[in-house]
Amino acid sequence: MSEIADGFRSGYVAIVGRPNVGKSTLLNHLIGQKISITSSKAQTTRHRIHGIHTDEHAQFVFVDTPGFQLKHLNALNRGMNRVVTSSLRDVQAVLYVLEALRYDERDQEVLKLLPDNRPVILVINKIDAVDEKGELFDFAERVSKDFKHVLGREEGFADIVPVSAKFGKQIDELRETLRGFLPEGGLIYDPDDVTDRSERFLAAEILREKVFRLTGEELPYSVSVVIEAFSMDKKLRRISAAILVDKEAHKAMLLGKKGEKIKEIATQARLDMEKLFDGKVFLEVFIKVRSGWADDSRMLQSLGYE
Ligand SMILES: Nc1nc2c(ncn2[C@@H]2O[C@H](COP(=O)(O)OP(=O)(O)OP(=O)(O)O)[C@@H](O)[C@H]2O)c(=O)[nH]1
Ligand SMILES: [Mg+2]
Incomplete structure (x- = not known):
């Protein structure tokens, strides 16, 4: 294994949200390669997939998950929901992804699954589609309130980052924000790996x-x-x-x-x-x-x- 710097950090970061909010698009931009498939149809992702970003100071293992389902609970969808809940168990931080200015019961169902002892970063995606950027403040506040209320976490979100995954906006900022939440530790994957999948x-x-x-x-x-x-x-x-x-x-x-x-x-x-x-x-x-x-x-x- 190659040399790693003092104070090197590493950890798993789950990406969760309802179907179609842009989780896989976000993962691909966070690692700079397209490994997770995306489409305008809901329920594109069916399996957990790791996307790995390694630099001099840290290794981020992002965990893309299927969009959480409330309806049509056949065996496939139940299996997909299990992937979401089990992915949340073993991570050091969570990216909770919403579509800008949209927060409904499907988003709230995912919010209820969030762990109460890990940093959760609210990622507001698709800001390119918002004309009045000022509205994002009220939106973020409304969701934060619900997060505190539903999960009883007085401290609120660890951070709130508006992004445009599709256009690669604010992605570096998001990765930098996350860096501080990774614990010190060695490499989990080979530094050249971009995914765990064959x-x-x-x-x-x-x-x-x-x-x-x-x-x-x-x-x-x-x-x-x-x-x-x-x-x-x-x-x-x-x-x-x-x-x-x-x-x-x-x-x-x-x-x-x-x-x-x-x-x-x-x-x-x-x-x-x-x-x-x-x-x-x-x-x-x-x-x-x-x-x-x-x-x-x-x-x-x-x-x-x-
Ligand atoms: N306008 C805009 N569209 C976006 C953005 N990010 C993703 N999209 C679009 O949103 C749709 C869904 O993206 P995905 O990345 O497949 O969403 P997902 O959350 O992984 O969806 P599931 O796997 O089905 O849960 C695609 O058509 C993307 O091109 C963004 O920043 N802006
Ligand atoms: Mg997906």
Whole structure:
């Protein structure tokens, strides 16, 4: 292991919030690489993923989590909620993410899960979409009040940082704020690592992201991706992936006219994989119908949920 400076700090920081507030976008900007998939549809993230940022003085291990669900509690969503609650147990600090000027019962449900003995930083995201920046003060105060009231934490949030994750605004400031909350300690991961997840996992996620981004409203939630083969052929990565759908009708939607939709999904996925893995990729994609996979505990187990 490489030399680390005196007073080096390290620790885990959970990123939590309701679906679609921008947690994964924030994680990617905090570490400077896109490892966690994002889309304009809620419930994009389904698994916990670590994003690692190491510099001379500290190692931050950010823990991205699925958006916490109140509705549609099938086995998949219950599994996702468990990921949120268990991620909160073993971290040194928490980023509680809200969308600027929006605070409703779904946000409050997440607030109730926050630990009462760790610093919680309120991150107000999407400030680029706010015209009257002055309104952010009242908003922050209202949420702080609720935090104190609901959790009985008189000291309030450890800090409040308005950001625009998408446009990379105030991200360095947020990381600097966090630095002070990390305890002294050695490296948790190799300093060159950016995530704890394998290329196999990342490949599946990238493909799922393209399904989320390139198909209509209903389809993405009934889709899952399995990597059936992943091998290195000299410097070429050969990847064979299956997209699991619930019904024949979904398969037709994924295929599109003359198979154009799936072709576009596969091409975009391959390009992103090549960028992330820094090498050529040969990607084969199949579509399989497996009805009820999102409520089938054996199926979920094989997809990585306990
Ligand atoms: N305008 C604006 N949009 C943002 C910002 N950050 C994220 N978004 C958008 O918000 C949407 C959701 O972003 P994600 O990062 O996928 O959100 P998430 O909280 O991880 O969502 P789940 O994984 O579904 O819980 C995407 O369309 C992002 O481009 C921001 O700072 N400003
Ligand atoms: Mg996400």
